[in-house]
Amino acid sequence: MSVVIVGGNECMVRQYKDLCGEYKCKAKVYPKMQSGLKNIGRPDLLVLFTNTVSHKMIRCVLSETKGHPVKIARSHSSSIAALKTILEEHTL
Template sequence: MSVVIVGGNDCMVCQYKFLCRKYNCKAKVFTQMMGLKNKIGSPDLLVLFTKTVSHKMVKTALAKTKGQNIRITRCHSSSMTALKEILEEYTV
């Protein structure tokens, strides 16, 4: 399963990817706007960490995935526990 995470903390990128690998997911993490528009692709799951992301990034991510069969989840917290709960819910 492929996961795209938009938002979160810059220092947590490697930890987000490591946790996704534990759940057999391939992850792309975008904490900055740079590259989001062209590299988002068509993941199985889009995770939006709403507290640590700009409105422009959310709009861009949603516009790029519009019309595709992608599950989208929004979470206010960008913690590892929040990501773990999301992955447990969607990877079963």
């Protein structure tokens, strides 16, 4: 399963990827706006950490996934516990 995480803390990127690996998911993490955000691909799950991401970034990501069968999970908290809860819901 492929996961794209948008937002979150830059210092926790490695921890996000490691946790996704425990659930047998490949993860791409975009903690801030980048030019590469236009080509996020077609993930199975899109995680939006809404507290640490701009409205512009959310609009950009949602427009890229529009029309594709992507599960979208939004979380106000960008903690490891929040990500673990989301992965438990969507990977089982």
